[in-house]
Amino acid sequence: MKVPAEIFRAYDIRGIAGKALSAAVVREVGRALAMLARERGAPTFAVGRDGRLSGPELSAALLDGLTAAGADVIDIGVVPTPVTYFAAHHLGCHSAVMVTGSHNPGDHNGLKMVVAGDTLSGEEIQGLRRTIEGGIAGYAGQPGKRTSANVLDAYVERIVGDVKLARPIKVALDCGNGVGGVIAPRLFRRLGCEVTELFSEVDGNFPNHHPDPSRPENLKDLMEVLKQEDPEIGLAFDGDADRLGVVTKSGKIIFPDRQLMLYAKDVLSRNPGAEIIYDVKCTRLLAPWIEQHGGRATIWKTGHSLVKAKLKQTGAPLAGEMSGHIFFKERWYGFDDALYCGARLLEILCREKDPNRVLEDLPNTPSTPEQNWKLAEGEPHALIERLQKSAPFPSAQRVLTIDGVRAEYADGFGLARASNTTPVIVLRFEGDTEAALKRIQEEFRKTLQPLKPSAPLPF
DSSP: OOOOGGGBOSSSEEEEBTTTBOHHHHHHHHHHHHHHHHHTTOOEEEEEEOSOTTHHHHHHHHHHHHHHTTOEEEEEEEOOHHHHHHHHHHTTOOEEEEEOOTTSOTTEEEEEEEETTEEOOHHHHHHHHHHHHTTOOOOOSSOOOEEEOOOHHHHHHHHHHHOOOSSOOEEEEEOTTSGGGGTHHHHHHHTTOEEEEESOSOOTTOOSSOSOTTSGGGGHHHHHHHHHSOOSEEEEEOTTSOSEEEEETTSOBOOHHHHHHHHHHHHHHHSTTOEEEEETTSOTTHHHHHHHTTOEEEEEOSOHHHHHHHHHHHTOSEEEOTTSOEEEOTTSOSSBOHHHHHHHHHHHHTTSSSHHHHHHTSOOOOBOOOEEEEOOTTHHHHHHHHHHHTOOOTTSSEEEOSSSEEEEETTEEEEEEEOSSSSEEEEEEEESSHHHHHHHHHHHHHHHGGGSTTSOOOO
16 A cells, blocks of 8 residues: 655654545555564554544544454553653553644544554654555454453552642633533542643543644633633643643743753752753753752754654653653653643642742743754755755754754854754744844854755744
8 A cells, every 4th residue: 555655754754634644555564663662672552642533534534444454353442652762661562653643733643552561653654655555464363352441540550649739729721612611620639739721621522722822822721711810820831731831920931952951950959960851953952950969961853753762762761852752750651741741840849939920030041943844845855964964053952853953152152953843944043132142143144045045944
């Protein structure tokens, strides 16, 4: 079967539901996954799905494909992505698939896949495509079994048994009509919080705002509730609740790289000398902060599956990405979980006299949000390869090329990296002052624009 190559991405499988990502394609992916899981000795899958309208059809197709090729499946229903990851541990099956479009538009969907404890990425995902197109995945003589399980109670109790709040705290939760709404209000009430709910009803039309807390415009409703009512802090979740947004009482957004400072300080207080991992999009203030608190800072590639692999390889207790994926290995399982992350944040803040001041006082400098330079399919990686070979930015103190090009200066940094999910080059800039920020942007402009003069830069 010929399948659309563009849906097989670096970190997952993703596309427009009913078009490139059809039920027929998902069924074949299920067969290929079953074959891989049998080879790795973990042929039982926990399968969950988010609240998207295409979820029931695609989930049913996935179950058909998995069982047709001899894998057993445990259907855990409509749950957040981290609950599906948790199920693989809790049920002892070590393989899982989450049918989710994450933070993408409502007509998108996708598959996040774990086989024998490893999150699939890169070449492994391309291997599934080759298996399908080569007709290698067959049908088992004995189809796999289907069962179902409710793991939400176990998930809540596992967190409540781990996270202890020193005092009750008032929190506003914006689930964005994503699947986090099935469990977030209940979890935080069980932790002892007084909860104000926004958009907890799971609705694949996302009628109130897009479920992506990395975009400030999607946090306006949460800011308004914090301004008008009495919650002390606001937490926001993306469509599948594996990315966290944080807003203070005064309406300040605490972006994930600054959140990571607080988590790192806490983890290092119990694990002196430990390694903390962060991705290339994060602030350059992170490394000195980690070192100041007795840790070792490691910068790494962007991508939830790539960071999880690095976490497993190094044994680090904590990792984080600018996108909002935070990975606790200390006291947790090492997967990205915005619900658990929010609980850990409140555990830290509850010990403080003024929680919002603690957040707002974290080191900060002028910076830009992620900016996307839109190009044609295939161009971003080609242009970044050209940039890497040209030995750019001679005035920088160091130039990192582990994921794109990150030029670090005495007073800031600039980043250009090819997205692995859309045909754009992702740009981010930071400076100790506004003048430094503008200077670095201008240096990047002079270097980047000649690579594609017909495509205007977004800054």
